[in-house]
Amino acid sequence: MALLDKRAKMAGRFLPAVLMARRNLTRTKMRSLLASLGIVIGVVAIASLGMFGVALQYSFSQNLSNVGSDITVVPNSEENVTDLTERDVQTIRREVSADATVTAVKNRMEPVSYGRGEPGQKRIWGIQNPKRLYEADEGQITPFRNGALVGSNVAEEHNLHPGSKIIINGSTVRVQAVLNEEGYSPTNPNNRIIIPIESFGQREYSGVIVSESTGTQANETAMKIRDSLNQRKKRVSVEEMSSVVEQYEEQFQIINIVLTGIASISLFVAGISILNVMLMSTVERREEIGVLRAVGYQKRDVLKVMLMEAMLLGLFGGIAGVILSIGSGLAINHYTVGNAIAVFRLPNAWYVGAAFAFGVLMSMVSGLYPAWKAASKEPVDALRS
Amino acid sequence: MTVIDTQELVKRYRTGGQTLDALAGIDFAIEPGEFVSIMGPSGSGKTTLLNILGLLATPTEGKVVLDGTDVTGLNDRKRTTLRKQTIGFVFQHFYLLPTLTAVENVKVPRLLNDDPGLTNRARKLLERLGLGDRLDHRPDELSGGQKQRVAIARSLINSPKLVLADEPSGALDSDTGRQILDEFKRIADQDNVAIVAVTHDELVNEYVDRTVHLVDGTIGQEGKNGR
Numbered sequence: 035m036a037l038l039d040k041r042a043k044m045a046g047r048f049l050p051a052v053l054m055a056r057r058n059l060t061r062t063k064m065r066s067l068l069a070s071l072g073i074v075i076g077v078v079a080i081a082s083l084g085m086f087g088v089a090l091q092y093s094f095s096q097n098l099s100n101v102g103s104d105i106t107v108v109p110n111s112e113e114n115v116t117d118l119t120e121r122d123v124q125t126i127r128r129e130v131s132a133d134a135t136v137t138a139v140k141n142r143m144e145p146v147s148y149g150r151g152e153p154g155q156k157r158i159w160g161i162q163n164p165k166r167l168y169e170a171d172e173g174q175i176t177p178f179r180n181g182a183l184v185g186s187n188v189a190e191e192h193n194l195h196p197g198s199k200i201i202i203n204g205s206t207v208r209v210q211a212v213l214n215e216e217g218y219s220p221t222n223p224n225n226r227i228i229i230p231i232e233s234f235g236q237r238e239y240s241g242v243i244v245s246e247s248t249g250t251q252a253n254e255t256a257m258k259i260r261d262s263l264n265q266r267k268k269r270v271s272v273e274e275m276s277s278v279v280e281q282y283e284e285q286f287q288i289i290n291i292v293l294t295g296i297a298s299i300s301l302f303v304a305g306i307s308i309l310n311v312m313l314m315s316t317v318e319r320r321e322e323i324g325v326l327r328a329v330g331y332q333k334r335d336v337l338k339v340m341l342m343e344a345m346l347l348g349l350f351g352g353i354a355g356v357i358l359s360i361g362s363g364l365a366i367n368h369y370t371v372g373n374a375i376a377v378f379r380l381p382n383a384w385y386v387g388a389a390f391a392f393g394v395l396m397s398m399v400s401g402l403y404p405a406w407k408a409a410s411k412e413p414v415d416a417l418r419s
Numbered sequence: 420m421t422v423i424d425t426q427e428l429v430k431r432y433r434t435g436g437q438t439l440d441a442l443a444g445i446d447f448a449i450e451p452g453e454f455v456s457i458m459g460p461s462g463s464g465k466t467t468l469l470n471i472l473g474l475l476a477t478p479t480e481g482k483v484v485l486d487g488t489d490v491t492g493l494n495d496r497k498r499t500t501l502r503k504q505t506i507g508f509v510f511q512h513f514y515l516l517p518t519l520t521a522v523e524n525v526k527v528p529r530l531l532n533d534d535p536g537l538t539n540r541a542r543k544l545l546e547r548l549g550l551g552d553r554l555d556h557r558p559d560e561l562s563g564g565q566k567q568r569v570a571i572a573r574s575l576i577n578s579p580k581l582v583l584a585d586e587p588s589g590a591l592d593s594d595t596g597r598q599i600l601d602e603f604k605r606i607a608d609q610d611n612v613a614i615v616a617v618t619h620d621e622l623v624n625e626y627v628d629r630t631v632h633l634v635d636g637t638i639g640q641e642g643k644n645g646r
Contacts, residue, residue, distance in 0.1 A: 050531050054530065061518050321514055325510070325514040325516075327499070328475060328508045329502075329503070329527060329528035329574075329577075330500070330502050330528050331499070331528075332496060332500075333495065333499075335531055412475075412476075413475050414476050417475075417510070417514075
């Protein structure tokens with residue numbers, strides 16, 4: 035009860051200051067509007083750039099979602115190792131966990147032409163058991179004995195369909211299937227031409243890709259593979275995709291911080307414009323403030339009213355900024371992620387909230403000096419006409 | 420009991436290398452219900468005295484006793500609180516807030532207080548001063564005399580013991596000035612409020628109980644109006 039009473043009293047003391055502040059601001063509507071426009075722009079800039087970064091990161095990690103638990107093992111060219119042997123692949127198979135998939139791949143550069151054009155150099159891949167990794171968009175993957183599988187980008191670029199002919203190193207090969215488009219991964223087929231691994235003359239492999247079920251398991255497996263293959267010399271380099279993903283995410287975070295940092299400059303500018311507006315109004319309202327002090331307003335009462343004015347400017351600008359930001363966020367997410375509703379994700383709320391809070395805080399900090407100046411003016415000086 | 424009592428007031432200003440005695444030993448006291456004018460040429464120290472009486476300024480030497488309390492050495496915060504409780508101000512140029520209606524202007528001194536009966540009191544004061552039909556008008560919709568009445572109502576909202584008026588009729592024509600001075604006289608008589616008016620206007624002397632003449636920071640001859 036007592037607490038409620040106290041609260042009501044506080045509201046009673048606070049509300050009149052808010053009302054007074056509001057009236058003072060509406061006295062010079064255009065000026066107040068322009069001052070909060072600065073805050074609007076600042077809030078929209080910070081929130082939009084923040085949300086843009088989040089959208090980019092999101093679309094990136096959507097593509098990377100399965101990669102975090104992948105490991106690639108390639109021969110270490112620094113030690114003059116150029117291939118992985120069948121024994122290496124067997125060793126790797128022994129070290130992985132029970133539910134991991136191990137894909138050994140071979141590749142080499144070959145002159146490839148599509149129809150009438152001049153042949154260009156293209157890397158041709160041989161992958162064990164492609165049915166396990168890929169799905170066909172058109173055509174059939176199995177049986178896979180002498181055709182070719184092409185990725186979606188290759189098919190689109192050269193207008194390839196099942197039955198189309200391509201010429202690899204002088205021999206004609208029929209396209210057997212166009213593969214589904216996939217997200218980023220070491221086995222991503224989008225830009226690849228895959229032929230049966232048996233048609234590669236060489237016995238050695240050019241790399242092995244291990245897909246574990248979790249990132250931690252991948253990490254463990256990577257260590258085991260290093261232990262068993264790199265005992266005497268560093269024959270292979272084992273790359274965990276999770277660390278690549280992490281690196282990318284760190285990069286994105288840095289980019290985001292820089293972007294929002296640049297955007298927050300606009301809020302500082304907005305703060306200065308509020309400082310300017312408030313200073314002008316303390317000069318204009320010199321006598322009025324003197325009267326308030328004469329009729330018994332304490333310094334802190336004057337301070338309170340003036341700070342409230344700055345806060346209202348910030349709140350108004352902030353709220354308008356948030357509304358506009360959500361609008362721009364819808365557009366950003368529509369164009370980058372392809373899903374406007376994605377704007378209502380938590381990191382975006384964080385950016386919008388932070389931009390709003392920063393805008394209001396900036397206004398209040400800017401109002402501090404003019405408010406203090408107004409409050410500490412001697413009423414006698416203020417009233418001297 | 421005197422409302423305010425000053426003893427040996429001195430106010431010294433230092434400008435450049437010179438010192439200027441704006442007030443040079445003022446003894447002044449006023450009783451409840453008394454209407455006193457302070458007259459004197461420009462630079463005689465009238466406004467300085469009014470500011471010290473209103474606790475807006477502090478004397479260099481001497482003592483100020485307000486309603487039985489020595490207020491000479493109080494800090495700004497305590498002076499402000501006392502000023503709010505005991506003193507009302509009326510200014511030559513009214514100084515009403517242009518965005519507020521008459522009633523709201525009257526409420527201004529107590530706006531930050533939790534005071535449920537405030538609006539009613541403000542309306543009653545304005546009605547009493549003949550502005551019952553102007554309650555919700557803004558200052559720019561009021562005549563000079565009406566503005567000064569609003570200012571007087573504002574000075575009375577805290578039920579002060581002392582009202583200080585700086586040239587209250589200075590910005591008004593003589594007819595309106597007379598009406599305002601009538602109001603002051605009525606307030607002094609009916610509410611037992613002490614009123615001090617600083618003025619150039621000889622007209623004021625027809626209404627006051629006594630006149631204090633200030634010359635070069637000292638009190639000259641004092642004229643009494645028989646009443």
